[in-house]
Amino acid sequence: MTKPRVAFFDFASCEGCQIEFTNHGDAVILELLNHLDIVEFREAMTETTNEPIDIAFIEGSFTRESDRVRLQAIRSRAKTVIAYGACAVTGGINALKNHQDDFAEEVYGEAAYMPHLRSGTARPISAAIKVDHEVRGCPVSKEELLLVISNLLHGTTYAVPTFPVCAQCKRRETVCRYEEGDHCMGQVARAGCGAPCPADGIPCEACRGFVDDANLGALEKVLVERAGFSQRRAVAKSRMFTANLRS
């Protein structure tokens, strides 16, 4: 059996999700290379390709028309396209800018008017091309990534968890952030990460986006009544990873 040809591409992102793949280390990656042929991956190799590929992992969000052209070119030569990481799946942290227009000088100072900074709305790559699978998270979970890859290799589909992070916190007996006087969005955030943040004492920021039918009204109520947020902050909390998912 010939090995599937795999390539990684990136758009507006920090490329941390690609680094997360390399964090598996030699033992895992060298074993995976018995099953995959990695033909383009700029975090780990210099070669690139214009040939057809079997699996394209695309990191980063779609922020300008030139991205659309490049995304369409990747789509046309890739059998399977995987939106890889929060930026590609939902627009991720880049989408913060979609709700404001006064950030450029604040962030870039004198360089704010450089032409390459003139990007548009940060969108998921699915706004430009058809996506076959999604690997969520900021960064992606490298363990979950292995499951996605092995399912692809076996011709099956990885069943993405659709329940909220709370269930994963409870399974590992993490003391709830609310019991510590803190806030959290684990009730509405998609799980699959294994809930590492609350276990480290950090509220869930919903980096994987929301579950379907997320009860945002109840979230606001809990943030006000239990975490002591103002109504305004409760509504805005947290746009960090969910700016494209709320009004």
Add this chain to the structure above:
Amino acid sequence: MGAYFIGAHELLGWVDGLRESTRIIGPVAKRQRFVFAELESAAQLRLDYDVTILPPKKVFFPPKQQILAFDSERVSDCIDPVPTVLLGVHFYDVKGLDMTDFLMRERYEDWNYLAQREATTIVASSVQSVAPRAFWGSIGAHVRPQGHDAMLTKVSEGYVLETRTPKGERLAGLERFRHATDDEVAGAERVNAAVMDQCSQLMPYDSKEIATKVRESFGNEELWDDLAMDCFSCGSCNIVCPTCYCFDVRDSWNVDQTSGQRTRYWDACLTREFAAVTMAGGQKENFREHHASRFRHRFMRKAAYLHDKLGGPACTGCGRCAAACTANIADPVRVINTIMGVTL
């Protein structure tokens, strides 16, 4: 079986002695809460705990449990029980284990649970602190805890250990214990009776009355929509419940892509996909699509459906669900009292 007494200053020595020959799992502190965990030293034992985050069911049925291992040649089970003393289980959690013991034997004997259950000696212990959301004082009072091998009760100056089975009897070595006097046994009985009154009598109904009324409320959509309004469908109430036993099964390959494992995970009927199925032809159907119908299902199970099998509610009054629910709507006291109070 016998009744023994051990001085307070001797207790930890006894536990450390047991540790030399067997694994001991007991309540230990985790930040301001408690969890059942393997004791690395007897000093970690917190018999003054109020309630643990997860019930002791996890010792026999872990949240994530490998049930098969496979490679290209063969498939093997993963049943590998470790002799264990489960120490410091409150009576309401013994009742929870009695329920899962029954349910895991019903029709199909689940040896992934039963093997470790049979390799374990359970020492119950008296409740020294009552959890804020506990309501075991007012639910299923007619259901007696049965599955423990011994009962350890804190009395002044020490502990009374009453053994219920030969397994329990073997723990009471006479180098540290002496036979308890009748007064000491009577004292232990008083302690355990008195604690029942420290737990608020919140639900003044018989469980059969509750079962009937809850069942009758099934079609009252307005009632259930209202009760479930703030539900996140997060499943926390399921995950922390001592009587929930549903699981999901997933297969995964190792990185060699040939060997792998089948793993079961605790599932939760409150979550959206629990009742979603794919039918022939690929159509998807979710027979509890709305969050209120899932919320209702949990109460139907605990109060009515399982009541028929167990002869009592599938609820121990531990209050874990009430405490775990950030929206503060899962509390059976609130829900049952509301249902009992409405005219259907």
